[in-house]
Amino acid sequence: MMGEKDKQTNTNREQKENRDVLLSTQTVIGKALEKLGYSSEVFELMKEPMRMLTVRIPVRMDDGSTKIFTGYRAQHNDAVGPTKGGVRFHPNVTEKEVKALSIWMSLKAGIVDLPYGGGKGGIICDPREMSFRELERLSRGYVRAISQVVGPTKDIPAPDVFTNSQIMAWMFDEYSRIREFDSPGFITGKPVVLGGSHGRESATAKGVTICIREAAKKKGIDINGARVVIQGFGNAGSFLAKFMHDSGAKVIAISDAYGALYDPEGLDIDYLLDRRDSFGTVTKLFKNTISNQELLELDCDILVPAAIENQITEDNADKIKAKIVVEAANGPTTIEGTRVLTENDVLLVPDVLASAGGVTVSYFEWVQNNQGYYWTEEEVEAKLEHVMVQSFDNIYKLARRRKVDMRLAAYMVGVRKMAEASRFRGWI
């Protein structure tokens, strides 16, 4: 029989597993496939990336020493088309996280109906403590290390946490040198002068803004004057704060990795955008800060986690006061957190839908690179608007029809095309 202590260890293990992003995404994939009536073989194929490369990258540091960095590239499933997804530079990158992130990219591609499978890369490093030249050498070293498995028709990288258009430019240049011709379609999120797309930098936030607008309609909330809380002031969070502010909402709190700023009357977003550094740090300039945990529990209408994983869990989900939670980050809410929010009638728009604007415009960038003909910002925005509204509507309706939460509905839409393509190819 199980003693009290064993029970406790078991609960702890379960809670820890719940926060294991790979395990939790596998759990939801399993449920989605079951709802769609697929066999366990399909689950076996999809629960892990089909290819996973680990690389060691030697980098000459500015002080003359050499440091060896570990990096990864995961390719989840390429039945639909080449794999696609960002590369993150972060000290907490793990093999498991990169695997989960690659699965999420497959789901996003399925949800917004792109001709891609999911991929993801990461390097264990802290770019905040590296010089510009060290970052360049690391970026180029990573491309040399993964060059055999990536390419415009194989696997297409892009920006993610702590990587930006400059890093994409170095990677593009390195790949083009190796291949001995310009390959702009090798990577997306490039500067516009190197074949980047108009609207790519703000695309994730634009997509989130559209999801917020659609979710607000469903909940009968007027965006004008709505109180918005945003966790994270990186690429997604900062553009989003601007878009929400410009559309008449009151952004009452934002945060970075070090703390949060709160003003019930609304923050001066333009000032904060002006003062943030390239990693999104701004709260260090202020004395009266609150913690990231306090920020999540603030009284507000719309909460947007736009930072890192596992922020809304069984520990705090009950204390969330927002009526709508829109996930701009990848994996900010655990399975238990999702359950509690749903029970409390919070409308949760899941990451794989809400943050799909980035990869959508990455796809537009790749298409423009392949055809050599470039679109205006208005054209890109109109196309993105169309894709996001349709995808939101599709998933919202499915959730209603099948009486499931929007995360499960999004997973059902996300896996379907990949499962069908794998079946037609005779893999399963």
Ligand code: GLU
């Ligand atoms: N890193 C982004 C994401 O997680 C964008 C990926 C891409 O543009 O390929 O969706």
